Amino acid sequence: MRHTAAKLFATLAIATSLATVAAGSALADPSGTPAAQDLVGVGSDTTQAVLGQFSTDYNASLTAAHDTTSPRLYSWDATGTSPITTKTGATSITRPNGSSNGVTALNTYTNTTVDFARSSRAPQTGDLTTDDFVAFAKDAVSWAGNATGNAPANLTTADLKAIYTCAKTNWNQITDIAGYTGPNATIKAYIPQNGSGTRSFFLKAINGGTGSVTLGSCVQSYTPEENEGTDSVFNDANAVFPYSAAHYIGQLNGHTTTTDNKGYLSLRSVDGTNPISSGALNATFAGTNYGRVVYNVFRDAEWNGTNTQATAIQNVFGPLGWICNDTTAGNDISSYGFLALDFGVCGSVTHL
Structure with missing residues (x-):
């Protein structure tokens, strides 16, 4: 059973939104250019579809709560036209295809371009000690x-x-x-x-x-x-x-x-x-050697930060955040084929 904890949102409690995820086309790139303050991710092909669904449902929950100021969530697919401008004011970059390319982009650019990397692998040699791999599901x-x-x-x-x-x-x-x-x-x-x-x-x-x-x-x-x-x-x-x-x-x-x-x-x-x-x-x-945890990767300074954007990151990805606790997020994880992680594992950090 998916454990639901109290959510510590800085400005409001986000209401539980849709109860189920209807089968439909996999979501693609943002329909427009995200705002400079928004949380924007790139990288893994494996988790791009579920992150696209997260972005739709999380942003809808903010709208339903009449929250017009909190950063929204967006995710760029691994493939498509390239280069891409990930958010307003960002450096135009080659579209990152794959977990390692997503992590490289995270470490090459600042949060004016990329806020997180989707990764279907754990930390490995070549990653930075300041890369925080945040667990969200099992594959x-x-x-x-x-x-x-x-x-x-x-x-x-x-x-x-x-x-x-x-x-x-x-x-x-x-x-x-x-x-x-x-x-x-x-x-x-x-x-x-x-x-x-x-x-x-x-x-x-x-x-x-x-x-x-x-x-x-x-x-x-x-x-x-x-x-x-x-x-x-x-x-x-x-x-x-x-x-x-x-x-x-x-x-x-x-x-x-x-x-x-x-x-x-x-x-x-x-x-x-x-x-x-x-x-x-x-x-x-x-549960065999073929099972793996999938992650979203953040810069340590932003994962542990205290500003508005860091608070938004915790509100979405943290152990008490939307992905790990909201019913709709749990339904998204299941509908896209993943297994939910236990409370305390979801939102936990691994790094070198």
Whole structure:
């Protein structure tokens, strides 16, 4: 059960808004240029859709409460036209695509351009000690194959590691899956681009949760946009691709665009465990090495600040804030395929 705590808003108590999230198209970039004071994020593809929904619902709650002064919340997608002007008076920047590029933008610019980065990965070497990774939900990463193709319904961790290190390059080499006899066909293994949190997490997961697999030369050099099964390369019976289970469930729930949907792919099991249970993220799967917390990242000085913008950040993202406590935010998290974090975990900070 989602724990609801008293909310400490500086100027007013924000009323609980819509009770449910209707299935519909995934939200995109802000419809106009956000104001200079607004909270604006960039980065991860995996969490862009749910952050877009957060922005709509949080801003609607301010309107319903007749609050015309508090900073609003906005999120720019990982892909689209580039460069972008993130808010009024901001420096025009190349659109950040992926968790690492979002964190880089956060550390390159000030809050006149970027206030937070969406990240589907935890802190890693190269991040700053002043980057505060603030938890908001649970995801898991599995793999997807062409829906009518040659891949089995399940692969073991050992199989996935062998595929991505090129120890196994043909489906007839997959001999440890009960009831599956692979055809003589070359596996087409794809991986998202460098800077993708899903990429780095998956390569660690298939290595047993520590270190990282070094990709073999058979892995395709072309890097499709993560969590989008519409790329024509997936219209191939032998294609496999890492995929966020939460994002896939969100797509099943109707949160899609022309490109941001499962397309040719279907999500598969790992080590005999299905990532989906009763239409939701399987908590058992999310409890394995394939489960991950997803974050929004802030500069430490602003996360711990006392000015109006810092207060707004806590009102939205903090442990007593809207995302961690409001019923509508909880419904958003569920509708977009994620699992809610326990009170005290949601809004908690991790850093190097």
